[in-house]
Amino acid sequence: MAPVDPDLTVVLATTLRVAGAAVLLAALPAIALGFVLARASFVGKSVVETLVAVPLVLPPTAIGYLLLRAFAHDGPLGPRVLGVDLDVLFTRRGAVLASAVVAFPLIARAARGAFEGVEPRLELVARTHGLSRGATFATVTLPLARRGLLAALALGFGRALGEFGATVIVAGNVRGETQTLALAIFEDIQLGSNEHALGLVGVTLAIAFALMWSVEWLSRPRKARASR
Protein backbone atom coordinates (compact mmCIF):
# COMPACT_ATOMS: atom_id res chain seq x y z
CA MET A 1 0.00 0.00 0.00
CA ALA A 2 1.49 3.36 -1.03
CA PRO A 3 2.30 5.75 1.82
CA VAL A 4 -0.06 8.72 2.20
CA ASP A 5 1.45 11.91 0.82
CA PRO A 6 2.08 14.10 3.92
CA ASP A 7 1.63 17.22 1.81
CA LEU A 8 -1.74 15.99 0.62
CA THR A 9 -2.83 15.29 4.19
CA VAL A 10 -1.94 18.82 5.27
CA VAL A 11 -3.57 20.44 2.23
CA LEU A 12 -6.69 18.31 2.54
CA ALA A 13 -7.02 19.07 6.25
CA THR A 14 -6.59 22.80 5.61
CA THR A 15 -9.14 22.68 2.79
CA LEU A 16 -11.77 20.85 4.84
CA ARG A 17 -11.23 23.11 7.85
CA VAL A 18 -11.44 26.29 5.79
CA ALA A 19 -14.48 25.15 3.79
CA GLY A 20 -16.23 23.77 6.89
CA ALA A 21 -15.65 26.95 8.88
CA ALA A 22 -16.74 29.08 5.91
CA VAL A 23 -20.04 27.21 5.68
CA LEU A 24 -20.57 27.52 9.43
CA LEU A 25 -19.92 31.24 9.19
CA ALA A 26 -22.21 31.81 6.22
CA ALA A 27 -24.97 29.32 7.03
CA LEU A 28 -27.05 31.22 9.58
CA PRO A 29 -27.21 34.62 7.82
CA ALA A 30 -27.61 32.98 4.40
CA ILE A 31 -30.47 30.74 5.54
CA ALA A 32 -32.12 33.63 7.36
CA LEU A 33 -31.86 35.77 4.23
CA GLY A 34 -33.18 32.88 2.13
CA PHE A 35 -36.23 32.64 4.41
CA VAL A 36 -36.88 36.39 4.25
CA LEU A 37 -36.61 36.39 0.46
CA ALA A 38 -38.92 33.37 0.21
CA ARG A 39 -41.64 34.67 2.53
CA ALA A 40 -41.48 38.45 2.96
CA SER A 41 -42.58 41.25 0.67
CA PHE A 42 -40.89 44.59 1.22
CA VAL A 43 -39.82 47.67 -0.67
CA GLY A 44 -36.42 47.14 -2.26
CA LYS A 45 -36.67 43.35 -2.25
CA SER A 46 -35.50 43.13 -5.86
CA VAL A 47 -32.44 45.22 -4.97
CA VAL A 48 -31.57 42.83 -2.14
CA GLU A 49 -32.11 39.85 -4.47
CA THR A 50 -29.78 41.39 -7.02
CA LEU A 51 -27.14 42.20 -4.41
CA VAL A 52 -27.24 38.59 -3.24
CA ALA A 53 -26.76 37.39 -6.81
CA VAL A 54 -23.92 39.78 -7.72
CA PRO A 55 -21.11 37.79 -6.04
CA LEU A 56 -22.08 34.84 -8.24
CA VAL A 57 -20.92 36.69 -11.35
CA LEU A 58 -18.31 38.98 -9.81
CA PRO A 59 -14.75 37.69 -10.37
CA PRO A 60 -13.56 36.17 -7.08
CA THR A 61 -10.43 38.29 -7.40
CA ALA A 62 -12.63 41.39 -7.26
CA ILE A 63 -14.29 40.07 -4.10
CA GLY A 64 -10.86 39.34 -2.68
CA TYR A 65 -9.65 42.80 -3.50
CA LEU A 66 -12.67 44.42 -1.83
CA LEU A 67 -12.06 42.33 1.29
CA LEU A 68 -8.38 43.25 1.18
CA ARG A 69 -9.26 46.94 1.06
CA ALA A 70 -11.88 46.56 3.79
CA PHE A 71 -9.55 44.86 6.24
CA ALA A 72 -6.43 46.86 5.34
CA HIS A 73 -4.85 48.97 8.11
CA ASP A 74 -6.84 52.07 7.11
CA GLY A 75 -9.85 50.23 5.63
CA PRO A 76 -13.37 50.51 7.09
CA LEU A 77 -12.82 47.24 9.01
CA GLY A 78 -9.13 47.78 9.62
CA PRO A 79 -7.30 48.39 12.92
CA ARG A 80 -7.21 52.16 12.52
CA VAL A 81 -10.98 52.50 12.25
CA LEU A 82 -12.05 49.69 14.59
CA GLY A 83 -9.27 50.20 17.09
CA VAL A 84 -8.58 46.48 17.07
CA ASP A 85 -6.84 44.22 14.54
CA LEU A 86 -9.20 41.45 13.49
CA ASP A 87 -6.20 39.57 12.14
CA VAL A 88 -7.89 38.61 8.89
CA LEU A 89 -5.33 39.30 6.18
CA PHE A 90 -2.95 36.46 5.27
CA THR A 91 -4.31 34.19 8.00
CA ARG A 92 -6.60 31.19 7.98
CA ARG A 93 -9.28 33.50 9.33
CA GLY A 94 -8.98 35.44 6.06
CA ALA A 95 -9.24 32.25 4.00
CA VAL A 96 -12.40 31.31 5.89
CA LEU A 97 -13.88 34.77 5.42
CA ALA A 98 -13.12 34.85 1.68
CA SER A 99 -14.64 31.41 1.18
CA ALA A 100 -17.68 32.33 3.28
CA VAL A 101 -18.33 35.47 1.24
CA VAL A 102 -18.14 33.50 -2.00
CA ALA A 103 -20.32 30.66 -0.68
CA PHE A 104 -22.91 32.99 0.89
CA PRO A 105 -24.99 33.78 -2.24
CA LEU A 106 -25.15 30.13 -3.27
CA ILE A 107 -26.40 29.07 0.16
CA ALA A 108 -28.85 31.98 0.36
CA ARG A 109 -30.35 31.33 -3.06
CA ALA A 110 -30.61 27.57 -2.54
CA ALA A 111 -32.12 28.14 0.92
CA ARG A 112 -34.66 30.47 -0.63
CA GLY A 113 -35.64 27.71 -3.05
CA ALA A 114 -35.92 25.23 -0.17
CA PHE A 115 -38.27 27.53 1.75
CA GLU A 116 -40.29 28.32 -1.36
CA GLY A 117 -40.84 24.59 -1.72
CA VAL A 118 -42.77 24.57 1.55
CA GLU A 119 -46.44 25.39 0.95
CA PRO A 120 -47.06 28.66 2.87
CA ARG A 121 -50.64 27.60 3.58
CA LEU A 122 -49.25 24.68 5.60
CA GLU A 123 -47.72 27.29 7.90
CA LEU A 124 -51.09 29.02 8.15
CA VAL A 125 -52.75 25.73 9.04
CA ALA A 126 -50.13 25.21 11.74
CA ARG A 127 -50.78 28.64 13.19
CA THR A 128 -54.53 28.07 12.97
CA HIS A 129 -53.96 24.98 15.11
CA GLY A 130 -52.29 27.09 17.78
CA LEU A 131 -48.60 27.17 16.89
CA SER A 132 -46.80 30.49 17.24
CA ARG A 133 -44.74 31.84 14.34
CA GLY A 134 -41.53 30.52 15.91
CA ALA A 135 -42.99 27.11 16.66
CA THR A 136 -44.40 26.91 13.13
CA PHE A 137 -40.97 27.65 11.70
CA ALA A 138 -39.24 25.14 13.98
CA THR A 139 -41.72 22.28 13.67
CA VAL A 140 -43.19 22.67 10.18
CA THR A 141 -41.14 24.91 7.90
CA LEU A 142 -37.66 23.84 8.93
CA PRO A 143 -38.30 20.07 8.85
CA LEU A 144 -39.98 20.32 5.45
CA ALA A 145 -37.16 22.50 4.07
CA ARG A 146 -34.48 20.38 5.77
CA ARG A 147 -33.29 18.48 2.72
CA GLY A 148 -33.20 21.57 0.57
CA LEU A 149 -31.23 23.37 3.26
CA LEU A 150 -28.75 20.50 3.52
CA ALA A 151 -28.35 20.65 -0.24
CA ALA A 152 -27.76 24.41 0.07
CA LEU A 153 -25.04 23.83 2.67
CA ALA A 154 -23.44 21.11 0.54
CA LEU A 155 -23.43 23.50 -2.42
CA GLY A 156 -21.85 26.20 -0.26
CA PHE A 157 -19.27 23.74 1.02
CA GLY A 158 -18.43 22.73 -2.54
CA ARG A 159 -18.07 26.35 -3.60
CA ALA A 160 -15.82 27.09 -0.58
CA LEU A 161 -13.81 23.99 -1.39
CA GLY A 162 -13.00 25.24 -4.89
CA GLU A 163 -12.47 28.86 -3.91
CA PHE A 164 -9.24 30.33 -5.27
CA GLY A 165 -9.29 33.98 -6.40
CA ALA A 166 -10.59 35.70 -3.28
CA THR A 167 -8.64 33.43 -0.95
CA VAL A 168 -5.26 33.97 -2.59
CA ILE A 169 -5.68 37.75 -2.38
CA VAL A 170 -7.02 37.91 1.19
CA ALA A 171 -5.14 35.01 2.77
CA GLY A 172 -2.18 34.32 0.50
CA ASN A 173 -0.87 30.83 -0.09
CA VAL A 174 0.72 29.69 3.17
CA ARG A 175 1.24 25.93 3.42
CA GLY A 176 -0.45 24.44 6.47
CA GLU A 177 -2.26 27.70 7.18
CA THR A 178 -4.17 28.99 4.15
CA GLN A 179 -3.11 26.68 1.33
CA THR A 180 -6.20 24.80 0.18
CA LEU A 181 -6.45 22.23 -2.61
CA ALA A 182 -7.15 24.93 -5.23
CA LEU A 183 -4.10 26.94 -4.16
CA ALA A 184 -1.87 23.86 -3.92
CA ILE A 185 -2.82 22.80 -7.48
CA PHE A 186 -1.96 26.28 -8.71
CA GLU A 187 1.39 26.17 -6.90
CA ASP A 188 2.21 22.72 -8.30
CA ILE A 189 1.52 23.93 -11.85
CA GLN A 190 3.68 27.00 -11.27
CA LEU A 191 6.52 24.78 -10.01
CA GLY A 192 6.05 22.21 -12.78
CA SER A 193 5.03 19.41 -10.38
CA ASN A 194 2.53 18.04 -12.82
CA GLU A 195 2.16 14.58 -11.30
CA HIS A 196 1.50 16.04 -7.88
CA ALA A 197 -0.97 18.53 -9.35
CA LEU A 198 -2.78 15.67 -11.10
CA GLY A 199 -3.05 13.80 -7.81
CA LEU A 200 -4.58 16.84 -6.11
CA VAL A 201 -6.99 17.30 -9.01
CA GLY A 202 -8.05 13.67 -8.58
CA VAL A 203 -8.78 14.20 -4.90
CA THR A 204 -10.68 17.41 -5.68
CA LEU A 205 -12.69 15.61 -8.32
CA ALA A 206 -13.64 12.82 -5.91
CA ILE A 207 -14.79 15.26 -3.25
CA ALA A 208 -16.69 17.36 -5.80
CA PHE A 209 -18.43 14.25 -7.17
CA ALA A 210 -19.48 13.10 -3.70
CA LEU A 211 -20.76 16.55 -2.84
CA MET A 212 -22.76 17.05 -6.00
CA TRP A 213 -24.16 13.54 -5.78
CA SER A 214 -25.44 14.33 -2.30
CA VAL A 215 -26.86 17.66 -3.54
CA GLU A 216 -28.71 15.85 -6.33
CA TRP A 217 -30.02 13.22 -3.93
CA LEU A 218 -31.17 15.80 -1.41
CA SER A 219 -32.85 17.88 -4.11
CA ARG A 220 -34.84 14.97 -5.46
CA PRO A 221 -38.57 14.87 -4.58
CA ARG A 222 -39.36 12.76 -1.53
CA LYS A 223 -41.19 10.02 -3.45
CA ALA A 224 -38.43 9.75 -6.03
CA ARG A 225 -35.86 9.30 -3.25
CA ALA A 226 -37.96 6.64 -1.59
CA SER A 227 -38.31 4.69 -4.80
CA ARG A 228 -34.54 4.55 -5.42
Next chain:
Amino acid sequence: MTRFEIRLELALADFVLSVELATDARMLGVFGASGSGKTSVLEALAGWRKDARGRAVIDGRVLFDERGALAIEARGIGYVPQDLLLVPGRSVRRQILFGPRADASSFERVVAILELGALVERDADTLSGGERQRVALARALCSRPELLLFDEPLGALDLPLRRRILPYLVRARDAFQVPAIFVSHDPLEVAALCDRTAVLERGRVVALGATQRVLRERASDLEMLENVVAATVEALEGSIALARLAGGSVVRVPSSGLAVGQAILFALAAEDVLVTTLEPHAISARNRLPARITAVHRDGGFCWLEAELDARAPTAITVALTPAAIDELELAIDKRVHLVFKTSACRVLG
Protein backbone atom coordinates in the same frame (compact mmCIF):
# COMPACT_ATOMS: atom_id res chain seq x y z
CA MET B 1 -77.57 27.59 18.08
CA THR B 2 -74.68 29.94 17.44
CA ARG B 3 -74.88 33.60 16.56
CA PHE B 4 -72.86 34.48 13.46
CA GLU B 5 -72.28 38.18 12.82
CA ILE B 6 -69.99 38.85 9.90
CA ARG B 7 -69.31 42.12 8.13
CA LEU B 8 -66.42 41.82 5.76
CA GLU B 9 -64.70 43.91 3.09
CA LEU B 10 -61.87 42.41 1.11
CA ALA B 11 -60.50 43.34 -2.31
CA LEU B 12 -60.16 40.29 -4.55
CA ALA B 13 -58.70 40.09 -8.05
CA ASP B 14 -62.01 40.59 -9.90
CA PHE B 15 -64.30 42.23 -7.37
CA VAL B 16 -64.57 43.46 -3.82
CA LEU B 17 -65.86 40.89 -1.37
CA SER B 18 -68.52 42.66 0.64
CA VAL B 19 -70.29 40.28 2.96
CA GLU B 20 -72.77 41.25 5.62
CA LEU B 21 -74.78 38.67 7.47
CA ALA B 22 -76.18 38.06 10.91
CA THR B 23 -77.94 34.82 11.69
CA ASP B 24 -78.36 32.06 14.23
CA ALA B 25 -77.36 28.63 13.02
CA ARG B 26 -76.05 25.31 14.15
CA MET B 27 -73.99 24.95 10.98
CA LEU B 28 -73.99 27.90 8.60
CA GLY B 29 -73.70 27.08 4.92
CA VAL B 30 -72.05 29.41 2.43
CA PHE B 31 -73.25 28.35 -0.97
CA GLY B 32 -72.13 29.71 -4.31
CA ALA B 33 -70.41 29.04 -7.58
CA SER B 34 -66.64 28.79 -7.92
CA GLY B 35 -65.03 32.20 -7.74
CA SER B 36 -67.86 33.80 -5.75
CA GLY B 37 -65.55 34.54 -2.80
CA LYS B 38 -66.51 31.68 -0.47
CA THR B 39 -62.95 30.62 0.35
CA SER B 40 -61.92 34.22 0.98
CA VAL B 41 -64.65 34.53 3.62
CA LEU B 42 -63.24 31.56 5.52
CA GLU B 43 -59.64 32.71 5.11
CA ALA B 44 -60.58 36.13 6.48
CA LEU B 45 -62.28 34.52 9.49
CA ALA B 46 -59.22 32.33 10.07
CA GLY B 47 -56.93 35.38 9.91
CA TRP B 48 -55.19 34.26 6.74
CA ARG B 49 -56.11 37.47 4.90
CA LYS B 50 -54.41 40.41 6.56
CA ASP B 51 -56.16 42.89 4.30
CA ALA B 52 -59.67 41.88 5.44
CA ARG B 53 -61.63 44.70 7.07
CA GLY B 54 -64.84 44.66 9.06
CA ARG B 55 -66.10 42.76 12.05
CA ALA B 56 -66.61 39.09 12.79
CA VAL B 57 -68.26 37.93 15.98
CA ILE B 58 -69.03 34.25 16.44
CA ASP B 59 -71.07 33.33 19.50
CA GLY B 60 -70.01 36.57 21.18
CA ARG B 61 -66.30 36.10 20.46
CA VAL B 62 -64.81 38.92 18.44
CA LEU B 63 -62.37 37.51 15.89
CA PHE B 64 -61.65 40.92 14.42
CA ASP B 65 -63.17 44.35 14.30
CA GLU B 66 -62.12 47.94 13.71
CA ARG B 67 -60.07 47.95 16.93
CA GLY B 68 -57.93 44.94 16.12
CA ALA B 69 -57.81 41.25 15.42
CA LEU B 70 -57.00 38.11 17.32
CA ALA B 71 -53.74 36.45 16.25
CA ILE B 72 -54.29 33.45 14.00
CA GLU B 73 -53.24 31.03 16.73
CA ALA B 74 -55.62 32.65 19.25
CA ARG B 75 -58.79 32.29 17.17
CA GLY B 76 -59.55 28.74 18.28
CA ILE B 77 -60.41 27.63 14.77
CA GLY B 78 -60.34 24.16 13.29
CA TYR B 79 -59.93 24.53 9.54
CA VAL B 80 -60.49 21.89 6.88
CA PRO B 81 -59.24 23.49 3.65
CA GLN B 82 -60.17 22.21 0.22
CA ASP B 83 -56.64 20.95 -0.40
CA LEU B 84 -56.55 19.49 3.14
CA LEU B 85 -52.94 20.60 3.74
CA LEU B 86 -51.72 17.61 5.70
CA VAL B 87 -48.08 17.95 6.74
CA PRO B 88 -46.03 15.66 4.46
CA GLY B 89 -44.18 12.74 5.98
CA ARG B 90 -46.20 12.42 9.18
CA SER B 91 -48.24 9.52 10.44
CA VAL B 92 -52.00 9.82 10.73
CA ARG B 93 -51.67 9.96 14.53
CA ARG B 94 -49.24 12.90 14.31
CA GLN B 95 -51.44 14.62 11.76
CA ILE B 96 -54.43 14.41 14.06
CA LEU B 97 -52.57 15.37 17.24
CA PHE B 98 -51.13 18.46 15.60
CA GLY B 99 -50.26 21.62 17.48
CA PRO B 100 -50.48 22.68 21.13
CA ARG B 101 -54.29 22.64 21.18
CA ALA B 102 -54.42 18.99 20.14
CA ASP B 103 -56.72 17.13 22.52
CA ALA B 104 -55.34 13.66 23.13
CA SER B 105 -58.37 12.77 25.27
CA SER B 106 -60.72 13.11 22.30
CA PHE B 107 -58.39 11.28 19.90
CA GLU B 108 -59.95 7.84 20.35
CA ARG B 109 -63.48 9.19 20.02
CA VAL B 110 -62.68 11.13 16.86
CA VAL B 111 -60.83 8.18 15.35
CA ALA B 112 -63.78 5.90 16.13
CA ILE B 113 -66.39 8.26 14.66
CA LEU B 114 -64.40 8.76 11.48
CA GLU B 115 -63.38 5.08 11.28
CA LEU B 116 -59.66 5.85 11.14
CA GLY B 117 -58.58 3.21 13.69
CA ALA B 118 -56.79 1.00 11.18
CA LEU B 119 -54.89 3.94 9.71
CA VAL B 120 -53.44 5.80 12.68
CA GLU B 121 -49.87 4.52 12.27
CA ARG B 122 -49.83 4.89 8.48
CA ASP B 123 -47.87 7.65 6.77
CA ALA B 124 -50.56 10.09 5.64
CA ASP B 125 -48.81 10.42 2.27
CA THR B 126 -49.88 6.85 1.47
CA LEU B 127 -53.60 7.39 2.10
CA SER B 128 -56.35 7.62 -0.49
CA GLY B 129 -58.23 10.88 -1.10
CA GLY B 130 -61.17 9.90 1.08
CA GLU B 131 -58.91 8.76 3.92
CA ARG B 132 -56.90 11.97 3.76
CA GLN B 133 -60.13 13.93 3.90
CA ARG B 134 -61.17 12.15 7.09
CA VAL B 135 -57.72 12.74 8.61
CA ALA B 136 -57.99 16.48 7.91
CA LEU B 137 -61.42 16.46 9.52
CA ALA B 138 -60.09 14.55 12.54
CA ARG B 139 -57.24 17.04 12.91
CA ALA B 140 -59.70 19.92 13.03
CA LEU B 141 -61.97 18.13 15.52
CA CYS B 142 -59.06 17.25 17.82
CA SER B 143 -57.87 20.86 17.99
CA ARG B 144 -60.43 21.88 20.65
CA PRO B 145 -62.07 24.18 18.10
CA GLU B 146 -64.43 26.93 19.11
CA LEU B 147 -65.33 27.34 15.43
CA LEU B 148 -64.96 24.87 12.56
CA LEU B 149 -64.42 26.07 9.02
CA PHE B 150 -64.99 23.66 6.14
CA ASP B 151 -63.84 24.88 2.74
CA GLU B 152 -65.31 22.52 0.15
CA PRO B 153 -63.70 19.65 2.04
CA LEU B 154 -65.10 17.14 -0.44
CA GLY B 155 -64.39 19.22 -3.51
CA ALA B 156 -61.28 17.31 -4.56
CA LEU B 157 -63.03 13.92 -4.45
CA ASP B 158 -65.04 12.25 -7.18
CA LEU B 159 -68.80 12.22 -6.77
CA PRO B 160 -69.29 8.67 -5.41
CA LEU B 161 -66.55 9.24 -2.83
CA ARG B 162 -68.04 12.59 -1.84
CA ARG B 163 -71.33 10.89 -1.16
CA ARG B 164 -69.57 8.24 0.93
CA ILE B 165 -67.69 10.82 3.03
CA LEU B 166 -70.69 13.08 3.61
CA PRO B 167 -72.21 10.93 6.38
CA TYR B 168 -68.93 11.23 8.32
CA LEU B 169 -69.32 14.99 8.31
CA VAL B 170 -72.89 14.68 9.51
CA ARG B 171 -71.79 12.28 12.24
CA ALA B 172 -69.00 14.64 13.34
CA ARG B 173 -71.38 17.61 13.35
CA ASP B 174 -73.85 15.77 15.56
CA ALA B 175 -71.22 14.29 17.90
CA PHE B 176 -69.21 17.45 18.57
CA GLN B 177 -71.77 20.25 18.35
CA VAL B 178 -69.14 22.86 17.48
CA PRO B 179 -70.26 26.04 15.68
CA ALA B 180 -69.29 25.62 12.06
CA ILE B 181 -69.32 27.26 8.66
CA PHE B 182 -69.49 24.97 5.66
CA VAL B 183 -68.61 26.28 2.23
CA SER B 184 -69.74 24.37 -0.84
CA HIS B 185 -71.07 24.70 -4.35
CA ASP B 186 -72.93 21.39 -3.96
CA PRO B 187 -76.56 21.93 -2.85
CA LEU B 188 -76.86 18.37 -1.62
CA GLU B 189 -73.92 18.77 0.78
CA VAL B 190 -75.27 22.07 2.04
CA ALA B 191 -78.75 20.55 2.46
CA ALA B 192 -77.33 17.59 4.38
CA LEU B 193 -75.25 19.63 6.80
CA CYS B 194 -76.46 23.19 7.20
CA ASP B 195 -79.60 24.49 8.86
CA ARG B 196 -79.04 28.06 7.60
CA THR B 197 -77.37 29.06 4.38
CA ALA B 198 -76.06 32.24 2.78
CA VAL B 199 -75.79 32.37 -0.99
CA LEU B 200 -72.77 34.26 -2.31
CA GLU B 201 -72.58 35.80 -5.77
CA ARG B 202 -69.52 37.82 -6.80
CA GLY B 203 -68.66 38.56 -3.21
CA ARG B 204 -72.12 39.55 -2.02
CA VAL B 205 -74.76 37.73 0.01
CA VAL B 206 -77.81 37.52 -2.25
CA ALA B 207 -79.86 35.20 -0.05
CA LEU B 208 -79.81 34.09 3.56
CA GLY B 209 -82.19 31.84 5.42
CA ALA B 210 -83.27 28.30 6.16
CA THR B 211 -81.28 26.02 3.89
CA GLN B 212 -84.18 24.26 2.17
CA ARG B 213 -85.92 27.56 1.48
CA VAL B 214 -82.77 29.23 0.16
CA LEU B 215 -81.92 26.25 -2.04
CA ARG B 216 -85.49 26.02 -3.29
CA GLU B 217 -85.45 29.70 -4.24
CA ARG B 218 -82.24 29.05 -6.14
CA ALA B 219 -83.64 25.87 -7.67
CA SER B 220 -83.87 27.32 -11.18
CA ASP B 221 -80.07 27.55 -11.01
CA LEU B 222 -79.75 24.00 -9.79
CA GLU B 223 -80.29 20.85 -11.77
CA MET B 224 -82.61 19.37 -9.21
CA LEU B 225 -83.53 20.18 -5.65
CA GLU B 226 -82.81 17.28 -3.36
CA ASN B 227 -84.13 16.59 0.09
CA VAL B 228 -81.47 15.08 2.32
CA VAL B 229 -82.90 12.97 5.11
CA ALA B 230 -81.19 11.28 8.05
CA ALA B 231 -82.41 7.86 9.19
CA THR B 232 -81.32 4.68 10.92
CA VAL B 233 -81.56 1.26 9.28
CA GLU B 234 -83.98 -0.84 11.31
CA ALA B 235 -84.32 -3.97 9.19
CA LEU B 236 -83.26 -5.45 5.88
CA GLU B 237 -85.77 -7.15 3.58
CA GLY B 238 -83.86 -8.35 0.56
CA SER B 239 -83.09 -5.41 -1.66
CA ILE B 240 -84.99 -3.03 0.59
CA ALA B 241 -83.94 -1.51 3.91
CA LEU B 242 -86.42 -0.13 6.41
CA ALA B 243 -85.00 3.15 7.68
CA ARG B 244 -86.58 4.95 10.60
CA LEU B 245 -86.58 8.74 10.70
CA ALA B 246 -86.02 10.66 13.94
CA GLY B 247 -89.76 11.21 14.31
CA GLY B 248 -90.69 7.57 13.85
CA SER B 249 -91.76 7.28 10.21
CA VAL B 250 -90.27 4.35 8.35
CA VAL B 251 -88.95 4.85 4.82
CA ARG B 252 -88.00 2.10 2.40
CA VAL B 253 -84.64 2.69 0.71
CA PRO B 254 -82.38 0.45 -1.40
CA SER B 255 -80.47 -1.84 0.97
CA SER B 256 -77.25 -2.24 -1.01
CA GLY B 257 -74.28 -2.24 1.39
CA LEU B 258 -76.34 -1.28 4.44
CA ALA B 259 -76.38 -2.94 7.85
CA VAL B 260 -78.99 -2.94 10.60
CA GLY B 261 -78.33 -0.10 13.06
CA GLN B 262 -76.43 1.96 10.51
CA ALA B 263 -77.07 5.71 10.48
CA ILE B 264 -77.64 6.85 6.91
CA LEU B 265 -78.45 9.87 4.82
CA PHE B 266 -80.53 9.54 1.74
CA ALA B 267 -81.32 12.04 -0.98
CA LEU B 268 -84.77 12.38 -2.46
CA ALA B 269 -85.38 14.71 -5.39
CA ALA B 270 -88.27 17.12 -4.91
CA GLU B 271 -89.56 16.11 -8.33
CA ASP B 272 -89.75 12.43 -7.32
CA VAL B 273 -92.34 12.97 -4.57
CA LEU B 274 -96.07 12.74 -5.30
CA VAL B 275 -98.78 14.30 -3.14
CA THR B 276 -102.19 12.79 -2.56
CA THR B 277 -104.97 14.02 -0.36
CA LEU B 278 -106.42 10.53 0.06
CA GLU B 279 -104.68 7.59 1.66
CA PRO B 280 -103.15 5.79 -1.29
CA HIS B 281 -104.14 2.18 -1.96
CA ALA B 282 -103.20 -0.23 -4.68
CA ILE B 283 -100.13 1.66 -5.72
CA SER B 284 -96.70 0.24 -6.49
CA ALA B 285 -94.68 2.94 -4.70
CA ARG B 286 -93.51 1.56 -1.35
CA ASN B 287 -93.28 4.83 0.54
CA ARG B 288 -96.67 6.34 1.47
CA LEU B 289 -96.23 8.66 4.43
CA PRO B 290 -98.77 10.94 6.15
CA ALA B 291 -97.63 14.54 6.29
CA ARG B 292 -98.80 18.06 7.05
CA ILE B 293 -98.26 20.91 4.63
CA THR B 294 -96.23 23.74 6.22
CA ALA B 295 -95.67 26.02 3.24
CA VAL B 296 -96.83 26.49 -0.35
CA HIS B 297 -94.86 28.64 -2.77
CA ARG B 298 -95.92 29.70 -6.24
CA ASP B 299 -93.29 31.07 -8.54
CA GLY B 300 -94.54 31.29 -12.12
CA GLY B 301 -94.57 27.85 -13.66
CA PHE B 302 -92.86 26.22 -10.70
CA CYS B 303 -94.44 25.54 -7.38
CA TRP B 304 -92.97 24.18 -4.20
CA LEU B 305 -94.66 22.67 -1.29
CA GLU B 306 -93.12 21.93 2.08
CA ALA B 307 -94.56 19.10 4.11
CA GLU B 308 -93.65 17.81 7.51
CA LEU B 309 -93.44 14.15 8.42
CA ASP B 310 -93.88 13.26 12.08
CA ALA B 311 -95.10 16.06 14.32
CA ARG B 312 -92.91 14.99 17.27
CA ALA B 313 -89.52 15.28 15.54
CA PRO B 314 -90.45 16.68 12.16
CA THR B 315 -88.62 15.99 8.94
CA ALA B 316 -89.27 18.58 6.25
CA ILE B 317 -89.71 17.35 2.71
CA THR B 318 -89.85 19.70 -0.27
CA VAL B 319 -92.04 18.65 -3.17
CA ALA B 320 -92.03 20.15 -6.67
CA LEU B 321 -95.36 20.28 -8.45
CA THR B 322 -97.42 22.30 -10.93
CA PRO B 323 -99.81 25.17 -10.11
CA ALA B 324 -102.65 23.10 -11.56
CA ALA B 325 -101.94 20.30 -9.08
CA ILE B 326 -102.00 22.72 -6.17
CA ASP B 327 -105.31 24.17 -7.32
CA GLU B 328 -106.95 20.84 -8.11
CA LEU B 329 -105.97 19.26 -4.78
CA GLU B 330 -106.63 22.51 -2.90
CA LEU B 331 -103.29 22.24 -1.19
CA ALA B 332 -102.80 24.75 1.61
CA ILE B 333 -100.92 25.15 4.85
CA ASP B 334 -101.90 22.65 7.58
CA LYS B 335 -103.73 20.37 5.13
CA ARG B 336 -103.10 16.68 5.79
CA VAL B 337 -101.74 14.81 2.79
CA HIS B 338 -99.73 11.71 1.94
CA LEU B 339 -96.33 11.83 0.32
CA VAL B 340 -95.64 9.00 -2.10
CA PHE B 341 -92.28 8.03 -3.55
CA LYS B 342 -90.59 4.92 -4.85
CA THR B 343 -87.87 3.08 -2.97
CA SER B 344 -85.58 3.58 -5.94
CA ALA B 345 -86.09 7.37 -5.74
CA CYS B 346 -84.15 7.33 -2.45
CA ARG B 347 -80.41 7.52 -3.06
CA VAL B 348 -78.48 6.43 -0.02
CA LEU B 349 -75.39 8.59 0.51
CA GLY B 350 -72.30 6.90 1.83
